[in-house]
Amino acid sequence: DVKVTQSSRYLVKRTGEKVFLECVQDMDHENMFWYRQDPGLGLRLIYFSYDVKMKEKGDIPEGYSVSREKKERFSLILESASTNQTSMYLCASSLVAGGNYNEQFFGPGTRLTVL
Amino acid sequence: QKEVEQDPGPLSVPEGAIVSLNCTYSNSAFQYFMWYRQYSRKGPELLMYTYSSGNKEDGRFTAQVDKSSKYISLFIRDSQPSDSATYLCAMSVSSYKLIFGSGTRLLVRP
Numbered sequence: 001d002v003k004v005t006q007s008s009r010y011l012v013k014r015t016g017e018k019v020f021l022e023c024v025q026d027m028d029h030e031n032m033f034w035y036r037q038d039p040g041l042g043l044r045l046i047y048f049s050y051d052v053k054m055k056e057k058g059d060i061p062e063g064y065s066v067s068r069e070k071k072e073r074f075s076l077i078l079e080s081a082s083t084n085q086t087s088m089y090l091c092a093s094s095l096v097a098g099g100n101y102n103e104q105f106f107g108p109g110t111r112l113t114v115l
Numbered sequence: 116q117k118e119v120e121q122d123p124g125p126l127s128v129p130e131g132a133i134v135s136l137n138c139t140y141s142n143s144a145f146q147y148f149m150w151y152r153q154y155s156r157k158g159p160e161l162l163m164y165t166y167s168s169g170n171k172e173d174g175r176f177t178a179q180v181d182k183s184s185k186y187i188s189l190f191i192r193d194s195q196p197s198d199s200a201t202y203l204c205a206m207s208v209s210s211y212k213l214i215f216g217s218g219t220r221l222l223v224r225p
């Protein structure tokens with residue numbers, strides 16, 4: 001079974017703090033993704049990575065950065081946390097498959113609260 | 116207008132009912148149509164996917180795609196309390212990007 005793990009289930013931080021969210025997958029997937037999930041807005045893509053040290057902006061990258069130094073690990077960084085970054089953060093991974101098939105496997109999520 | 120529209124619910128049904136969950140979309144380039152299920156405090160997991168138009172059945176679940184109407188459906192027969200979850204439709208535009216609906220929360224009452 002594919003396993004995607006995230007470093008924390010719940011996190012509380014203060015405005016202005018630097019926040020690191022870690023994600024690890026164990027199935028040698030090339031692609032990794034960071035989403036945030038908010039009520040009524042669904043999942044929105046923040047960043048994704050298709051290879052080590054490679055990254056692409058998603059739909060809402062402002063205020064975030066990412067790092068992928070190893071294939072199995074993808075980190076999301078909030079340089080200076082703000083209250084509007086309070087959300088559920090979901091990491092996902094996928095294989096490079098043929099055509100546009102894109103099955104993503106998700107971690108359990110990190111619920112981040114910024115006070 | 117969002118690319119994918121999904122009624123947020125909640126949808127409350129008695130055990131044993133047939134459930135119909137739906138999404139509409141605007142981009143005719145979508146090829147793969149997926150349904151993810153997300154239990155409370157968990158990440159989404161893929162339930163079913165369909166390529167292009169038509170039906171696909173898996174046990175009590177049937178996924179249906181009507182590309183001419185840009186409408187997809189997930190039917191759940193003989194619904195169980197364990198089906199209570201949020202159901203997200205998702206559509207693939209590339210090998211990297213999925214567009215998700217906002218999710219429909221389903222509650223199956225015993």
